[in-house]
Amino acid sequence: MYFFDWLDHIDKIAFTFIHKDMSARWLDFIMLLLRNQYTWIPIYMFMLYWTYQLDRPTGLKFLCLTLLCFAITDFTSGGILKYHFERLRPCYDEDMTTVIRGIIGCGGKYSFPSSHAANHFGLATFWFFTVLHLKQQRWHWLWLWAFSIGLAQVYVGKHFPLDIVGGGTLGIFSGLCMFKLFEAWVKRDYDKYLKNPSLSLP
Template identity: 80%
Template structure:
């Protein structure tokens, strides 16, 4: 129990540093934009554009598993783990009454793990390894994108740092699992083609 108390104490110290001590008015605006879902519409549009340039079977697999990835991370984090752990958000924590700056609404009562972090790290992981598998290109900016959103969640006071770590772990595990599913799916279809060349190549 002492270990969890120590981790909670360190987590609140880091949260206070990021949320209060790092705060600058112009940075408030940027961080609020970073965590806003509408800010990233161009990213999703670009991914869709990239997908449409793939052959149809591969593109459909990519889109299907992208949706599954988001569904798993969002439901697991919001409807299972948050209820199980019942960790209060910073704005509901009595220890942080004098720390919270109130630059955004509090939202739901529980915060662990961060659904934002789970969703974006899940997508980043699945996209990174799938794109690497398909094109041999390494889109490192996907990791930066997910990290920026995670940091913004702490900065605006929505989550503790460990909420982000927990969400990222869930997202990475989910993204890797679905990439392996994608890899196996493509390999299975290719093997079918080798056995029967009259079939269209997947």
């Protein structure tokens, strides 16, 4: 129990540093922008365009597993784990009353793990390894994208750093599972083609 108390203490120190000590008025606007879902519409449109460039069977697999990855991370983080751990958001935590700057509304009561972190690290992981598998390209910017959203969640006071770590871990695990499923799905169709060349190549 002492370890978890110590971890909670360190987490709150890190939160205070990011949320308060690292704050600046010009950063407030940027961080609010980073965590806004509409900010990233161009990235989602780019991914749709990229998917369209694939052959249709592969593109449909990629799209279906992208949606499944998001559904799994969002439901697991927001619908299961938050109510299992019941960790209060910083704005509901009495220890943080003198720290919270109130630049955004509080939202739901519980914060662990962060659904934003889970969703975006899940997509970043699945996309990164799938693009690497299909095109041999390393889209490192995906990790920066997910990390910046997670950092913004702490900066605006929505989450503690460990909420982001927990959500990110869930997202990475889910994204890797979706990638392995994608890899197996594509390989299965390709093996079927080798056995019966009269079929169209997936």
